[in-house]
Amino acid sequence: MTNTTTNLKADRLQRRRSPFWWLWPLSCAVHVVLFGALIANKVFSTEMTFDREQFTKQTEEAEKKAKQRAERERLQRTNRALSRDHQRQLKKEVERRPRLEMIERIKTLERIRQEIEIAKAQELEHVEQRTEQDYRQKLLEQIVAIAETIEIRSLQTHRNSGLFMFYDQITLMKAATKIPEESEERRMLDVLDELIKKSGRRLGNGREYPLESIEKVNAAIGRVEQALKQQPPGMELSEQIAALRHSTRRHTASWPIFDGGSEAVLKAKGLRQAPDEREIAVELIGLASTLATRTKEWVGVKRYPPVALYEAALELEKKVREFLGDPPDLKEFNDVSVARRPPDPQTTESRLAEAELRKASAKQLYETARKLEQEIEQDFNDNVAADLALQNNTSFNDAVDAAGQRMEMQRTDLTPTLEQTQPRTIGEMNAYRDSVNAASDQVESMTRRGRFLLSQVTGEFESDSEDGKAFVEAVNSGSSDGQGPGDGSLFDSIEGEGGAHMGRRKVQPSVRLRLGGANVTANVLPGRRFSRNTPRTGWLYVDTWYLIGPWENHGRIDYTNVHPPETEINFDAAYTDGKLGMSQTAARRLRNLDGALRWRFTQSDTMRIRPRYQAQDATFYAYTELYFEEPKELLVGSPADDCVRVWINDEIVCDNKGLAQWSFNQGFYPVRFQQGTNRVLVRLENGPGEVQFTFILVPPELAAQ
Amino acid sequence: MRVQFDTDQNADISMSPLIDCVFLLLIFFLVATMVKKKDKDINVDLPVSTSAVKLKPDDSTMVIGINDAGEFYYDGAPTTVTELHQLIAETASHSPDTRVRIDTDVNTPFHRFVEVLDICRFRNLNNVGLRTYDEHYNQP
Numbered sequence: 001m002t003n004t005t006t007n008l009k010a011d012r013l014q015r016r017r018s019p020f021w022w023l024w025p026l027s028c029a030v031h032v033v034l035f036g037a038l039i040a041n042k043v044f045s046t047e048m049t050f051d052r053e054q055f056t057k058q059t060e061e062a063e064k065k066a067k068q069r070a071e072r073e074r075l076q077r078t079n080r081a082l083s084r085d086h087q088r089q090l091k092k093e094v095e096r097r098p099r100l101e102m103i104e105r106i107k108t109l110e111r112i113r114q115e116i117e118i119a120k121a122q123e124l125e126h127v128e129q130r131t132e133q134d135y136r137q138k139l140l141e142q143i144v145a146i147a148e149t150i151e152i153r154s155l156q157t158h159r160n161s162g163l164f165m166f167y168d169q170i171t172l173m174k175a176a177t178k179i180p181e182e183s184e185e186r187r188m189l190d191v192l193d194e195l196i197k198k199s200g201r202r203l204g205n206g207r208e209y210p211l212e213s214i215e216k217v218n219a220a221i222g223r224v225e226q227a228l229k230q231q232p233p234g235m236e237l238s239e240q241i242a243a244l245r246h247s248t249r250r251h252t253a254s255w256p257i258f259d260g261g262s263e264a265v266l267k268a269k270g271l272r273q274a275p276d277e278r279e280i281a282v283e284l285i286g287l288a289s290t291l292a293t294r295t296k297e298w299v300g301v302k303r304y305p306p307v308a309l310y311e312a313a314l315e316l317e318k319k320v321r322e323f324l325g326d327p328p329d330l331k332e333f334n335d336v337s338v339a340r341r342p343p344d345p346q347t348t349e350s351r352l353a354e355a356e357l358r359k360a361s362a363k364q365l366y367e368t369a370r371k372l373e374q375e376i377e378q379d380f381n382d383n384v385a386a387d388l389a390l391q392n393n394t395s396f397n398d399a400v401d402a403a404g405q406r407m408e409m410q411r412t413d414l415t416p417t418l419e420q421t422q423p424r425t426i427g428e429m430n431a432y433r434d435s436v437n438a439a440s441d442q443v444e445s446m447t448r449r450g451r452f453l454l455s456q457v458t459g460e461f462e463s464d465s466e467d468g469k470a471f472v473e474a475v476n477s478g479s480s481d482g483q484g485p486g487d488g489s490l491f492d493s494i495e496g497e498g499g500a501h502m503g504r505r506k507v508q509p510s511v512r513l514r515l516g517g518a519n520v521t522a523n524v525l526p527g528r529r530f531s532r533n534t535p536r537t538g539w540l541y542v543d544t545w546y547l548i549g550p551w552e553n554h555g556r557i558d559y560t561n562v563h564p565p566e567t568e569i570n571f572d573a574a575y576t577d578g579k580l581g582m583s584q585t586a587a588r589r590l591r592n593l594d595g596a597l598r599w600r601f602t603q604s605d606t607m608r609i610r611p612r613y614q615a616q617d618a619t620f621y622a623y624t625e626l627y628f629e630e631p632k633e634l635l636v637g638s639p640a641d642d643c644v645r646v647w648i649n650d651e652i653v654c655d656n657k658g659l660a661q662w663s664f665n666q667g668f669y670p671v672r673f674q675q676g677t678n679r680v681l682v683r684l685e686n687g688p689g690e691v692q693f694t695f696i697l698v699p700p701e702l703a704a705q
Numbered sequence: 706m707r708v709q710f711d712t713d714q715n716a717d718i719s720m721s722p723l724i725d726c727v728f729l730l731l732i733f734f735l736v737a738t739m740v741k742k743k744d745k746d747i748n749v750d751l752p753v754s755t756s757a758v759k760l761k762p763d764d765s766t767m768v769i770g771i772n773d774a775g776e777f778y779y780d781g782a783p784t785t786v787t788e789l790h791q792l793i794a795e796t797a798s799h800s801p802d803t804r805v806r807i808d809t810d811v812n813t814p815f816h817r818f819v820e821v822l823d824i825c826r827f828r829n830l831n832n833v834g835l836r837t838y839d840e841h842y843n844q845p
Contacts, residue, residue: 018719023718024722027722031729037733041737055838062812066773528827571787599786601820603819627827
C-alpha cells in the first residue's frame with residue numbers, strides 16, 4: 001500500500017502543472033503569426049507602376065475640370081447682378097471718357113461741315129451765275145481741248161502702229177533663223193531688219209516716221225517673198241511675212257489720221273478766235289466725222305485699238321454741233337435746287353452747343369455724329385458735282401448723274417447696342433462698355449474721313465484742334481527725352497472733372513541732371529541687390545514691388561490721410577476700405593472695385609511701374625526692399641504720374657504734390673542706404689488719367705559730376 | 706492512511722517565453738516599420754520633365770510648396786507670404802548655401818512661382834531647384 005500511495009503521490013506531484021503553463025503555446029503562436037505577417041507583407045505587396053497614359057489622362061481631366069470651373073466662375077461674375085446705385089455709377093464711369101471724346105469729335109465734325117458748306121456755296125454760286133456767253137466760251141475751250149486730244153491720240157496711234165510693225169519684224173526674224181546664213185533670203189531679211197530698227201529708233205525718239213522707210217520696208221518684204229517662193233519656208237514664216245505686210249499697210253494708213261489730228265487743232269483754235277465763223281465750225285464737223293469713220297474700222301481690232309481716238313472724234317463732232325445749235329435754258333441749266341437742303345433738326349447750332357452735348361447720352365451723341373457725317377458727305381458730293389458742271393459745261397443735274405456713285409460710307413450702325421438703358425449685370429456692363437468704346441472709335445473714324453474730304457475740297461490738310469494742340473504740347477514738354485523743363489509736364493484735365501482739386505505741381509528738385517532720356521531708357525537695367533563687384537552698372541531701376549490699392553482720395557492729395565500700409569507691412573493682410581467703382585487694366589478690361597484690397601506681387605520689364613488695376617482719384621502703395629553690401633549714398637529719382645511720397649527705412653526722402661505727367665527728369669534727391677536690407681515704401685497719389693511711377697538710381701559716376 | 710498533499714508548493718513563472726515574445730515583437734517592428742521622417746511634401750500635381758536631374762534626398766533642403774491655389778507651404782506646413790519672407794531671410798542669413806526646392810502644381814499661377822524665385826534671389830539663395838514628377842518616387 002505504501003509504495004502505491006507513494007507512487008501515487010509522486011505521480012500527482014509530477015502531474016501538477018505551473019499556472020503559467022500557457023506561455024509556451026502562446027509564444028509559439030505569436031511566432032507563427034508574426035513571421036507569417038512578415039512573409040505575407042513581402043509576398044503580397046504590389047509593385048507601384050507608373051502608367052504615363054493614365055497620368056496624362058488624369059492631368060487632362062484635371063485641366064478640363066479647371067477650365068470648366070474657371071468658365072463657371074466667369075459666368076457667375078458676368079451674371080452677377082448689380083445694385084441700382086452700382087449700375088448708375090458704373091454706367092457713368094463707363095460712358096465718361098467715350099462721351100467726352102465724342103463731344104470733342106462732334107465739334108470737329110461741325111467745323112468741317114461748316115467749311116465744306118462754305119466751299120459748296122461758292123461753287124454753287126458759280127454754277128448759278130453762268131451766262132450764255134460763259135456757256136459758248138466754255139464750249140469753244142472744250143472743242144480746242146478735244147482737238148488737241150485727237151492730235152495726241154493720232155500721234156500715239158501712229159507710233160503704236162509703227163511699233164507693232166517693229167515687233168512683227170522681230171518675230172519674223174526669229175522665225176527666219178531657220179533660213180541658212182549664207183542664203184539670199186537671209187541677206188534680205190538682214191536688210192529689212194536694219195531698216196525697221198532704224199525706224200523704230202526714230203519712233204522711240206518721237207520723230208516722224210519717214211515715208212521712204214516704209215516704202216523700202218515694203219520693197220524689202222516683196223523681195224523676200226519672191227525669194228522664198230521657190231523654197232517655201234513653211235507656214236510659220238509665211239504667216240509672219242503676211243503679218244508684217246499687214247502691219248506696214250496699217251501703219252501707212254495711219255498717216256491721214258495723223259494729219260487729221262493736227263488739222264483739227266488748227267481749226268478748233270481758229271474757231272475759238274472767230275466764234276462767229278460758221279464755216280470753220282462746219283469744216284470742223286466734217287473733219288471730225290471723217291476721222292471717226294477712218295478710225296472706226298480699227299475699233300475692235302486687237303492690235304490697233306484707237307478707241308480713245310474714235311470717241312474723241314465723235315465728241316468733237318458733238319461739241320461743234322452744240323456750239324452751232326441753240327444754247328440751253330439757263331434757268332434749268334443753272335438749277336442747283338437739289339443741292340439746297342433744309343438743315344437737319346438734329347444738327348442745328350443749338351443742338352450742337354456745348355451744354356446740350358454734355359447733357360446728351362452716348363446714343364444721342366453717336367447719332368449726331370452720324371448725321372454730321374452724312375451731311376458732310378452730301379455737301380462734298382454737291383461740291384464735286386458743281387465742279388464737274390463747271391468743267392464739263394453741263395447742267396448741275398447732269399453733272400450729278402455723271403458723277404456716278406455718290407461717296408457714301410457704309411458703317412455698322414451701333415445705335416441698337418447703345419440703346420441699353422441700364423445694364424444690370426457685369427456681363428451687360430462689359431458689353432455696354434465695348435459698344436460705347438466702339439461708338440467712340442467710329443466717331444473718330446468719321447472725324448478722320450471728314451478731314452480727308454475737306455482736304456479734297458480745299459486742297460489743304462486740316463490742322464489739329466486748339467485743344468488737341470495744347471494737349472500735345474503739354475505731353476511733349478514732359479516727354480521722356482528729358483529735354484523738357486525739370487518740373488515735368490503740367491496739364492489740366494481735359495475732362496474738367498475729378499482732378500479739379502489738384503493744382504499744378506511745382507517740384508523743386510534738389511539735383512538737376514543733364515540727361516539723355518532716350519539713352520537712359522534704352523540702357524537702364526533692373527536691380528535690387530547692390531555690391532561693389534556687381535556686373536550690373538549704370539542706370540538701375542527697381543522692377544519688383546508689392547503693390548496695393550486703390551484707396552479713394554476724392555481728387556485731393558492729403559498725406560495726413562494715413563492708410564494701413566504706412567503703419568504695417570503685412571503681405572497677407574486684406575483691407576476692405578478701398579475705393580469703390582470701376583478700374584481699367586491696360587488691356588481696357590473693366591473690373592469692379594469692391595473695396596477689397598490685398599498686396600500683389602509685381603515685376604515690371606520697363607521702368608514705369610503701373611498697378612494692374614488703374615483708377616483715377618486714388619491712392620496706391622508700393623513696397624520693396626533693396627540690399628546694399630555696404631552703406632552707400634546715391635541719387636535716386638522717383639518720377640510719377642501724378643505724385644509720390646517715398647519712405648526709405650521709415651524716413652521720408654521725397655514728398656511732392658500736384659498733377660504731373662510722368663517725366664523722366666522730375667528731379668533727383670540724395671539718399672543714404674544702410675548696409676543690408678533697406679525698406680522702400682512709396683505712396684502714389686493719382687488724379688485723372690493713368691497712374692505710374694519709377695524708382696531709379698543714378699550711377700555714381702554721373703552723380704559725382 | 707492519510708495522505709497529505711502538499712499544496713504549498715511555489716509556482717515559478719518561466720520568463721523565457723515572455724522575453725522571447727518581447728524580442729520578437731521588437732524585431733518585427735524594427736524590420737517592418739520605417740523610421741518616420743518629417744514629411745515636407747504637399748499634395749500637388751507635379752510637372753513632368755524629361756531633363757530633370759535626380760538628386761539624393763537631403764534633409765537640409767528647404768522645401769517651399771505652392772499649390773494650385775497659389776498658397777505657400779514651408780517644409781510641408783502652410784505659411785503666409787510674410788512668414789515665408791522671414792523664414793527665407795533667416796535661412797539665408799545663417800546658411801546662404803541652403804538648397805531650395807520648390808514644389809509646384811501644374812496649375813500653380815506662374816506669378817507665385819516668380820515671387821518665390823525673386824525672394825530667394827533677393828536673399829542670395831541661388832541653389833534653387835524645381836521639383837518634377839518622379840515615376841519611381843511619386844504615386845499617381
